[in-house]
Amino acid sequence: MITLKTEDQIKYIHDSCRLLAQLHDKLEKIVEVGITTQEIDRIAYDFILKHKGTPAFLHYGGFPNTCCISINEQVIHGIPSMRKLKDGDIVSLDIGINLNGYFSDAARTHLVGNHVPDDVKKLVKITNESLLLGIEGTEKRGARIHDISLPISRHAERHGFSVVRDYCGHGVGLQVHEDPQIPNYVNSFSPNPRLREGMVLAIEPMINLGNKRVETLEDGWTVVTADGKPSAHVEHTIAITSNGVIILTLQD
Numbered sequence: 001m002i003t004l005k006t007e008d009q010i011k012y013i014h015d016s017c018r019l020l021a022q023l024h025d026k027l028e029k030i031v032e033v034g035i036t037t038q039e040i041d042r043i044a045y046d047f048i049l050k051h052k053g054t055p056a057f058l059h060y061g062g063f064p065n066t067c068c069i070s071i072n073e074q075v076i077h078g079i080p081s082m083r084k085l086k087d088g089d090i091v092s093l094d095i096g097i098n099l100n101g102y103f104s105d106a107a108r109t110h111l112v113g114n115h116v117p118d119d120v121k122k123l124v125k126i127t128n129e130s131l132l133l134g135i136e137g138t139e140k141r142g143a144r145i146h147d148i149s150l151p152i153s154r155h156a157e158r159h160g161f162s163v164v165r166d167y168c169g170h171g172v173g174l175q176v177h178e179d180p181q182i183p184n185y186v187n188s189f190s191p192n193p194r195l196r197e198g199m200v201l202a203i204e205p206m207i208n209l210g211n212k213r214v215e216t217l218e219d220g221w222t223v224v225t226a227d228g229k230p231s232a233h234v235e236h237t238i239a240i241t242s243n244g245v246i247i248l249t250l251q252d
Contacts, residue, residue: 002171002179004198009102010239010248013173013200016053016099017237017248020106023047023095025251031110033087037069040093041080048097056096056103056176063221068094068107070222075164075206075214075231077221087113090120092233094204096176105172105202106249107235119209120230123161127207127232130155134184134203135238138245143195146186152205153185162212163205164231167223172237173200195240200248204235 005013023044030043045066048055055066063077070078070092071085078092085091094107109124133151140147153163163185171178180193184205208214210229217224225231237248 002193002199003174004196005173005200005239006198007241009173010198010200010241012100012102013104013237013239014246014248016097016102016104017106018251019048019051019053019099020095020097020104021249021251023097024093024106024108024249027093028108028110031085031091031093031112033113034084036082036084037071037078037080037091038082040069041065041067044095052099054098056098056105060176066095068092070094070231070233072230073225073228075208075223075225076167076233077223079219079221085112088115088117089113090116090124090230090232094233094235101174103172103174103176104249105176105235105237107204107233109232109234122159123207123209123230124232126156126159126161127205127234130184130205130207131203131234131236134205135236135245135247138195138201138238138240144192145180145182145190145195146192147195148203149183149186156205156207162208162210164208164214165212166214167206169202169204169235171200172202197240197242199240200237201240202235202237204233206231206233
């Protein structure tokens with residue numbers, strides 16, 4: 001069941017999202033060659049607690065950390081460790097915050113160092129563009145979920161990339177994951193509800209350099225591309241309001 005949020009609830013969710021945007025901006029400055037993913041996770045944890053929030057992913061379903069940190073062929077749900085970032089890596093940081101019972105969710109993929117291959121740079125660029133095109137789809141009169149999904153897949157595939165089909169975006173705000181599901185491609189068998197005022201959605205393209213197949217490692221969490229090629233993941237939380245669509249996980 002889709003939960004429509006009130007204006008007051010969206011305001012409080014927006015507070016959580018602003019804090020998450022601040023955290024992502026902070027982490028962007030320290031994602032560099034030589035830092036460990038565990039250190040990134042610790043900085044995020046300390047920041048959230050300092051600002052009176054709770055890491056939304058920590059212990060959610062048994063996940064052991066604050067951030068999902070996924071490097072290169074890791075698509076999503078990477079577990080922080082003592083692994084150091086290397087020149088030429090790409091790394092996605094997927095983070096959620098529970099601020100007084102209101103949840104935010106956002107992901108960014110970063111280029112590490114000065115030697116990321118051109119095709120991987122293009123992958124990250126197109127993934128970011130796909131996210132914005134999906135968000136633009138929500139602004140159509142009478143828009144439905146597929147108006148988010150189709151622009152994402154069309155843009156990615158037009159540039160020779162593939163869309164992960166095993167995972168998708170979702171509702172968010174009062175819980176970490178809510179209805180509706182938001183695939184990044186059009187599936188005629190999936191529900192296609194009309195977008196309504198009060199919906200808060202986490203839109204998150206996961207785009208692969210190679211084919212769309214993925215698999216999960218033995219840790220039970222880390223999802224990787226089956227062909228070992230890089231993947232990019234970006235995400236915003238948005239709200240459908242009486243004043244239009246608002247990207248909540250941006251700094252004002």
